[in-house]
Amino acid sequence: MPADASHGAPALSLHGIAKSFGGKAAVDKLDLDVRAGELYALLGPNGAGKTTTLRMVAGLVKPDAGSVSVFGIDALTDPQAAKQVIAWLPDEPMLYDKLTAWEYLEFVAGLWRVDVKLAQSRAEELLRFLDLWEQRNERCEGFSRGMKQKTALAAALIHDPKLLMLDEPLTGLDAAIARQVKDLLQSRTRAGGAIILTTHILDVAERVADRIGIIQHGRLLAEGTLAELRGRAGGGSASLEDVYLQLVGAAA
């Protein structure tokens, strides 16, 4: 679990971040803050700019403008230091078909320079937790979608990241494992880590997120706790789905 992430300090700060593709703005001067110890759900329709935002934080896409700070580290001027504390799990797992789950974790641990003994014990812990221990010596090519997703999640956690970014993390997971993953994410935030996730399953965001941001056309439409968002949408006991559809519909 994250060791020195101080509770309440900004885990991720995006200021005026912008990115265009072919003249079309994917992310448009977005400001966003995620606190340490917080699970932040980023919601929005397809093409709203969620994944591009996460890819800019992960150092995969260079922003046209703005700043990215991860636990006080400027991710644009010192990307390596920022990457050391970040984990990025895309919706399509980044695996090697011909490597076994165990070998894949060994490789990822090597990339993040995790101490070998520590990596080994963490790999075992994560694989057992995610119910993959029996399959640790099988090549990923034979894995189901859910098993691939779990292997990638284990790899994302092997260096004990302080900021975990998950793009549709529960896709392909069965109900029991999805529940375990949600518990795991919450335990990480309790230990001071920060998590930002995108999802289309609004029930998940409603249940696990501390704060929710709704993004459309690359801009933040609304942000806050579920209660705050309900307030913006007219109050009452509306579900997140109602609030989301109302806010997105009004902005369309």
Place this chain on the structure above:
Amino acid sequence: MLRPGGVLWLLRHELRLSWRGWLSGNVKKRGNFGRFALYGVIALAVLGGGFGLAQLLGAFEPVPTPEVLGVVGAVFALIATLMLSQALVLITDALYQRGDMDLLLASPLPPWRVLLVRMAAIALNVATLYLIFIGAITLWLPFSGGWRWLGFAPAVLALTLLVTAIGLVLSRGLFALIGPRTTRVAAQVLGALIGAAFFLLAQAQNLVPFDEREALFMRALGVVRDIFGNAASPLSLPARAALGEPLALAIWVCVSVAAYVLAVWWFARRFVANAAAIAGMSGAKKRDGRTKAMRGGLIPVLLRKEWRLLLRDPLLLSQILLQLFYLVPLIFILWNNVGDGAFSRTGIALYSGAFVVLASTLSGSLTWLTVSAEDAPDLITAAPVAREKVDQAKALAAGLPVGALMLAPAIAAAFIAPMAGLWLFIGSGLAIMSSGLIGIWHQRPGSRKNFRRRPGQSIAANIGQSFITFGWAGATGLAVAGWAIVAVIPALISLGVLLALHESRKPFELAA
């Protein structure tokens, strides 16, 4: 208008998929007139070649002597082997890889019809290439007086049906034994090996000394005559059919059609009765023994990862190693024509140059695989490591095995002339390093699955790579021959071109 769900409607669907699959692999974008013009020229060349061969055949009467039957029988056997490997790949793809069998079998269409059409499409796919070439000849035969050779085309078409039938039966057994994925790889490796064997056969006259060539030819002719040349043997049936013997042709076509229909019926019954069980075979899981202790360090983990990926892809490995195969005739040509079988200084110099070319080519291919064909580029980019370091480690992963491979000829050369071994070691090392650096500077992202169709470098990088390869080869050859001072010239040219390629490199940038 074809009736939806009918045999012809399904066949049109299959052929459309095949055609689009071919187009996506060969035509980069729609409306690429230049490419279509090229295909037009190729078509004209094929027709022209067909005309020439038809004229040649018109001058010969297809008399079924044991020798002629032997040669034609051997050609049929070779074609059948190539067809079989192709049919196995297509059957595996059609049933397990394309992923539409569930859709088709879940539809209200009778399953036998789906399978019948799919197998017919496979037979057509297998036959297409051969029928194009044979068709180009057959077209001219009536005008060249070679009408008696007209049996060749139906005989080959019948062979396609027979091979598809054998492929179906064989694939069913292989799927059960080793799983569809391994069956597919085995078939592809077999196809590649047969292709290489064809090449070596075509170069056979260069592989043996001049005075032994005729004896070798006679021995080979004797073997094929003994196998296929006996007109009373069923093994001569396809050759007799191809040579226009009406009864033999009728029997050959009937046997092939019957075998095809029986095999499809047998396969369809089993497939439909147990479709789920067969489909389940696609996920044959591979266990890699007991858990190994992890080892750390950026360079070691990158090296291990790259080597594991290479070693666990037999198809890729066979394609790379075939490059070695294609150099065999070159070495024999050098041996026969220059070295004259003796260990002359000039002979060793030429070998050394050839090995440097080999080292450069092999490391260029491997560097493309490790550097450009990364399966998880986002993972590498998201990791807290300098991109240059990763690329260098990957180029090292490509260069080290080639360097190890080059040790053998270097040591062999050192036994003959110690300095020759040293120069070969240095020359191949420099060629490997150059290929690695060019692979890093001029990356061409692509999928390792498309190794044979990998994107090409820029024209400048390609020409530069060739200059450098032949520069190092020339320098090595000259140094080995004892002209070390002269060798400085090609070495300097190589370094100069390398420097130019360094200057023209594109620095790594994140998605813009």
